[in-house]
Amino acid sequence: MDLHAFLTTPAETARRKGPHDRIVMSSRVRLARNIKDASFPGWAKKPERVRVLELIQPAVASLPEMGDAFAESMDNLTALDKQILVERHLISREHAAKSAGSGVVLNRDETFCVMINEEDHLRMQALRPGLQLRQAWAAIDQLDSELERKLSFAFNSEWGYLTACPTNLGTGIRVSAMLHLPGLVLAEQINPVIQSVNKLGLAVRGLYGEGTEALGNVFQVSNQMTLGEAELAIVERLEKVLSQIIEHEENARETLLEKKAKVVYNHIGRAYGILANAHSISSKETMNQLSMLRLGLDLGLFPAVDRSLVDELFILTQPAHLQKQQHSDKLTAEERDLVRADMLRDRLKQVPRPITKPARPAGMDKAEKE
Numbered sequence: 001m002d003l004h005a006f007l008t009t010p011a012e013t014a015r016r017k018g019p020h021d022r023i024v025m026s027s028r029v030r031l032a033r034n035i036k037d038a039s040f041p042g043w044a045k046k047p048e049r050v051r052v053l054e055l056i057q058p059a060v061a062s063l064p065e066m067g068d069a070f071a072e073s074m075d076n077l078t079a080l081d082k083q084i085l086v087e088r089h090l091i092s093r094e095h096a097a098k099s100a101g102s103g104v105v106l107n108r109d110e111t112f113c114v115m116i117n118e119e120d121h122l123r124m125q126a127l128r129p130g131l132q133l134r135q136a137w138a139a140i141d142q143l144d145s146e147l148e149r150k151l152s153f154a155f156n157s158e159w160g161y162l163t164a165c166p167t168n169l170g171t172g173i174r175v176s177a178m179l180h181l182p183g184l185v186l187a188e189q190i191n192p193v194i195q196s197v198n199k200l201g202l203a204v205r206g207l208y209g210e211g212t213e214a215l216g217n218v219f220q221v222s223n224q225m226t227l228g229e230a231e232l233a234i235v236e237r238l239e240k241v242l243s244q245i246i247e248h249e250e251n252a253r254e255t256l257l258e259k260k261a262k263v264v265y266n267h268i269g270r271a272y273g274i275l276a277n278a279h280s281i282s283s284k285e286t287m288n289q290l291s292m293l294r295l296g297l298d299l300g301l302f303p304a305v306d307r308s309l310v311d312e313l314f315i316l317t318q319p320a321h322l323q324k325q326q327h328s329d330k331l332t333a334e335e336r337d338l339v340r341a342d343m344l345r346d347r348l349k350q351v352p353r354p355i356t357k358p359a360r361p362a363g364m365d366k367a368e369k370e
Contacts, residue, residue, distance in 0.1 A: 003081050004324065006070045007088070008110060014311035018130020022298050022307075023246050025178040025218065026089070029136040029235070030125040031144050032163045032172035036152040040164040041102070041117040049101025049117050056122060059150040060105045060114050065143055067108070074102040080329040083320035089178070091115055095123075112143060119164045120172075122147075131242060133175055137235045160227065170227030175238045179245060182217040182295045183252035186267065190219075193248060197221060200241060216287035216314065221245070253299065268296035268354055276348040280337045286317045286344070301354035313347060 018024070034040060038052050053073065061071045074082070074095070082096035091104055095118040102117040115123040124147070126140035154162040160170035168174070184190040194204045203224045206214040221242065223234050256264050271292035274281070281289075294310045296302055315321055317340050323331050326339060 001070055001072070003070065003072070003077065003084070006106070006108075007084070010312045010315040010321065011308070013088070013110075013315060014308040016129040018128060018132050020246055021130035023180055023249050024131040024242065025129075025180055025311075027128045027130065027132045027136050028089075028125055028174075028176045028178075029133065029140045030123060030174040030176070031140055032120040032161070032168045032174070033122040033124065033144070033147075034154040034162055034164070035121045036154045038121065038154075041119065041121060042164060044101075044117075046101050052121055053101055053103050053116050056116050056151065057103050057105060059147060060116070060122075060124075062150070063143060063146050065107060065112055065139075065146075066105060066114075069105050069107045071105045072103060073100065074098045074104065075100040077104075078329070080320055080323060084324060087315065087318040087320050089127075092118060092123075094118060111139065120168070131177065131239075131246075133177065133235050133239050133242075137175070137231065141231070167224060168226050170225075171229070171231050171234070173226050173231050173234055174222055175235050176220050176222035177238070177242055179219050179221060179242070179249075180217060180291065180294060181219055181245070181249050182291050183249045183256060185217045186264065187252040187256055189248065189252055193245065194219075197241060197245070200237075201225060202238065202241060213284075215284060216291040218287075218291070253295075257299065264295075264299070265301070265354070265356060267292050268299075268301055272296070272348075272351075272354055275344050276351065277345065278341045279345075280334075281341045281344065282333075282337055283317065283319055283340070286340060287314065290314055290317070296354050302351065303355070305351055309347070309351075313344065316343065 018027070035052055035055065038044070039048055041049055044052070057071055060066060061069050082091070085091045085104070086093055086096050090106060090110065090113045092115065095102065095104070095115045098117065104116065105114040106112070111127055113125050113127065124140055124143060126136040126143070128136045156162055161172040163169050163172055181190060184193055197204050201224055203222050205220045205222070221238070223238055226234070271289040275286070275289050275293060290310055290313055294307060297305055297307045297310060316325070319336055322336050322340055322343075323329050331339065
């Protein structure tokens, strides 16, 4: 099956809606599981990894939620295919580096994705737009229960589910949300917020997870430990912290408009000017300027434009997606910068310049805050 014929288009992906999606771009709950009496992927020889893949992949693909799924071994995917899955946040960068003996199963609406023989034999994840951690947890919990009737997982009555990394031991759960926080960044409040979140035992990472930069003012917040705490308690704790971060971001945006409106307008106006007129632009600069454009949309500076346009451009301007549009995986970085700028100018030519006296931002009313 052709991956690109299977994946939803970036435009369709960008139109997905969820609660608080102005700030919470997506929610994810991931479970780590391993097969009983089989070596962890990092220790297993290739024949054993292949055997485990051949055991797991059909079991996952047979689940009701995975009907008509895309199921493939990583060695049958091109480097461009793998990078596109990373840019869509469907697989990890570590899994993209895998080849024979590793695989992926993705359902049709991209709400479930299972990585096979990444760090663990199974990395099952449920994905939802906006703030939907409870919904994602309920979905992946059901998938896990169904799969456990087909496979024997490594489990210890004292330690819980056994995993390759001790931090995943126990429940094996990783609950995370991807947040767009330009208000806190512009107000120079992001570092205190990150420090507070870290003190609560949660991790804050960049756009592509651990060890990556927060491009486009996008941050991932997740739990760190999985042992000794029930899954739902972890979900509820993260949900409570995210609600506080959302409130801080909303307050930062409102305060900036009240006290430093010209600074905000300047950032957004410059972003519009660069994106709509540049003839060469890097991926990093594009993400950061699109973040300001997205903020401008949320603040009402582009009343005739839907936010899905910017969210689509977030996807389309990334390197692998850009190369796929050009039907080439051999573009140099300099060539990508030129092609990216051409596309941005074309897509933004019908977008009017930002207004200087915006209406009250959508979603800032008391009802939404409550």
